[in-house]
Amino acid sequence: MGSAEGREQYMGQHVLLIEDEPNIAEAIRFILSRDGWRVSTYGSGLEAVAQVQSLRPDVLILDVMLPGQSGHDILAQLRGMPDFTDLPVLMLTAKGQGRDREMAERAGANMFMAKPFSNAEIVAAVRLLGADQIGQDGTQGT
Amino acid sequence: MALTGLTGSRVRERRLAAGIAQADLARAVGISASYLNLIEHNRRRIGDAVLAKLAAALGIDAVVLAEGAVGGAAQDMRAAAMIGVGTEAEVDKLDEFLGRFPGWAELLAEQYRRIGHLERMVAALNDRISHDPHLSLALHEVLSAVSSVRSTAAILAETEDIEPEWRALFHGNLHVDSERLAVGAEALVAYLDGSDQAEDTGAAAPQEELEVWLAAHDWHFDALEAGGGGPEALAGEVAGIASAAARSLARDWVRQAAEDAKALPLAAFEAALAKDPKGDPLQLARAFGCDALRVFRRLAFRKGATMGLVICDGAGALTLRRPIEGFALPRHGAACPLWPLYSALSRPSQPVAAVVEMPGLTRQHFQTRAFCDVSYPQGFAGPEVRHAAMLIAHYPVVGIGEAFVPVGSSCRICARGACVARREPSIIAEVL
Numbered sequence: 062m063g064s065a066e067g068r069e070q071y072m073g074q075h076v077l078l079i080e081d082e083p084n085i086a087e088a089i090r091f092i093l094s095r096d097g098w099r100v101s102t103y104g105s106g107l108e109a110v111a112q113v114q115s116l117r118p119d120v121l122i123l124d125v126m127l128p129g130q131s132g133h134d135i136l137a138q139l140r141g142m143p144d145f146t147d148l149p150v151l152m153l154t155a156k157g158q159g160r161d162r163e164m165a166e167r168a169g170a171n172m173f174m175a176k177p178f179s180n181a182e183i184v185a186a187v188r189l190l191g192a193d194q195i196g197q198d199g200t201q202g203t
Numbered sequence: 204m205a206l207t208g209l210t211g212s213r214v215r216e217r218r219l220a221a222g223i224a225q226a227d228l229a230r231a232v233g234i235s236a237s238y239l240n241l242i243e244h245n246r247r248r249i250g251d252a253v254l255a256k257l258a259a260a261l262g263i264d265a266v267v268l269a270e271g272a273v274g275g276a277a278q279d280m281r282a283a284a285m286i287g288v289g290t291e292a293e294v295d296k297l298d299e300f301l302g303r304f305p306g307w308a309e310l311l312a313e314q315y316r317r318i319g320h321l322e323r324m325v326a327a328l329n330d331r332i333s334h335d336p337h338l339s340l341a342l343h344e345v346l347s348a349v350s351s352v353r354s355t356a357a358i359l360a361e362t363e364d365i366e367p368e369w370r371a372l373f374h375g376n377l378h379v380d381s382e383r384l385a386v387g388a389e390a391l392v393a394y395l396d397g398s399d400q401a402e403d404t405g406a407a408a409p410q411e412e413l414e415v416w417l418a419a420h421d422w423h424f425d426a427l428e429a430g431g432g433g434p435e436a437l438a439g440e441v442a443g444i445a446s447a448a449a450r451s452l453a454r455d456w457v458r459q460a461a462e463d464a465k466a467l468p469l470a471a472f473e474a475a476l477a478k479d480p481k482g483d484p485l486q487l488a489r490a491f492g493c494d495a496l497r498v499f500r501r502l503a504f505r506k507g508a509t510m511g512l513v514i515c516d517g518a519g520a521l522t523l524r525r526p527i528e529g530f531a532l533p534r535h536g537a538a539c540p541l542w543p544l545y546s547a548l549s550r551p552s553q554p555v556a557a558v559v560e561m562p563g564l565t566r567q568h569f570q571t572r573a574f575c576d577v578s579y580p581q582g583f584a585g586p587e588v589r590h591a592a593m594l595i596a597h598y599p600v601v602g603i604g605e606a607f608v609p610v611g612s613s614c615r616i617c618a619r620g621a622c623v624a625r626r627e628p629s630i631i632a633e634v635l
Contacts, residue, residue, distance in 0.1 A: 092358060179354075
């Protein structure tokens with residue numbers, strides 16, 4: 062999957078966005094779709110792990126403050142599952158303090174972004190995480 | 204005046220410091236040199252009259268000469284000396300300093316207390332910013348809205364070929380989020396304004412404010428006794444307290460004091476005390492058919508009462524502190540773990556009585572009686588709520604062989620270096 066054939070590098074790669082703010086989710090969905098990603102969104106902390114299991118995204122964007130269950134808890138559960146040990150995860154938080162970054166790192170996030178972020182930052186971050194994934198797939202596949 | 208052997212040593216020290224010959228001092232106060240010698244070696248008690256003359260001749264306050272520097276100012280100055288960075292205060296000359304410059308000494312002690320106040324206020328504000336759920340909620344709301352506005356506005360500004368339906372959707376979102384932002388910002392401003400008003404008293408702890416207020420009224424109100432105006436008569440008084448939190452505490456205190464006065468009418472209560480001068484709180488509680496803590500409060504909060512009283516909750520935090528001279532109560536933080544109060548707290552409904560000794564240049568003794576009351580405000584379904592109280596009374600003479608418990612105020616300002624229950628090092632040099 063995700064093999065680049067000279068066209069859009071990320072064409073068809075799948076991003077799952079777990080974010081309870083519908084307008085933020087809509088904006089991120091728009092900019093990532095424009096960048097060539099296939100984007101799914103989910104708006105709650107409950108059942109979030111099940112969503113990841115069934116959708117199996119290439120990159121996960123996870124908000125920290127979610128109703129039902131925090132992003133940290135969700136990530137901790139995912140990291141405990143063999144299938145998602147290496148899933149690239151970008152965490153979003155509205156607090157952006159040192160402590161949040163530390164907590165995100167401890168929970169196993171690959172990247173961390175504080176709101177309000179710029180669209181270009183989000184696109185760059187997701188590209189970076191997606192590229193890592195392609196590199197891993199490539200070495201495994203060929 | 205209760206004098207200890209150490210007073211004589213102090214007389215000798217001060218006399219030598221002043222360069223006065225023993226015979227000259229003896230003549231000045233009208234006693235023989237040999238008698239003064241006995242006094243100086245703590246072999247004779249000093250009568251009040253001689254003490255006053257000695258103090259005058261040595262140019263020192265009689266109380267300081269008799270008891271040494273053990274008052275609140277002295278304790279604060281010792282503590283202040285320990286936190287001094289790069290300075291070496293002459294702690295061993297504290298008595299002399301207090302005696303010769305009482306005004307400066309009080310100023311120093313007051314500033315030390317003020318620094319403590321300010322430090323606690325900074326800590327409280329810090330706590331507030333990092334832990335206040337309302338503040339983080341308001342900030343989160345604003346940041347979320349800003350985040351959405353920023354992303355959406357950038358899309359509208361930077362996507363030249365945006366489809367009309369997408370553009371309409373984002374315009375709509377922008378409008379909704381800007382409204383949300385306005386509301387969030389207002390809430391934040393209102394919150395910050397409000398916290399401004401709440402902190403304007405300078406006293407960070409509402410409990411302390413309450414105690415200052417109660418002390419100013421000598422810990423009782425005639426209005427709450429039979430025939431008085433009741434709590435309503437004190438509404439104006441309470442309204443004069445600076446912070447809202449302290450006003451709320453004061454209202455609770457007044458309501459409880461009124462209930463106590465009703466359950467234990469002053470005339471009958473004092474008649475019962477006249478029959479039993481020791482005033483056993485448990486027997487009084489039985490006689491009046493009320494709970495023990497009510498009697499504890501009544502013993503400490505009525506006209507002319509001289510007993511100290513401390514009350515703590517199940518976590519051991521002191522919720523009420525009526526001081527008594529010589530028994531130093533911690534201004535904040537935890538108290539001495541050896542207080543009978545805590546023995547009672549861990550053994551509800553069992554009376555604990557003990558003579559305790561406070562450390563210091565003069566070892567003062569106190570009769571303490573403690574009791575812990577357990578209640579279940581929500582019945583079987585709810586939690587157990589404990590309140591322990593300890594009455595503190597002066598105990599001037601400890602008999603030979605009579606047992607007492609060596610206690611302190613709180614570890615930080617306690618001079619008992621070798622205490623087995625110590626939880627942190629003391630800032631005070633050992634003087635025992």
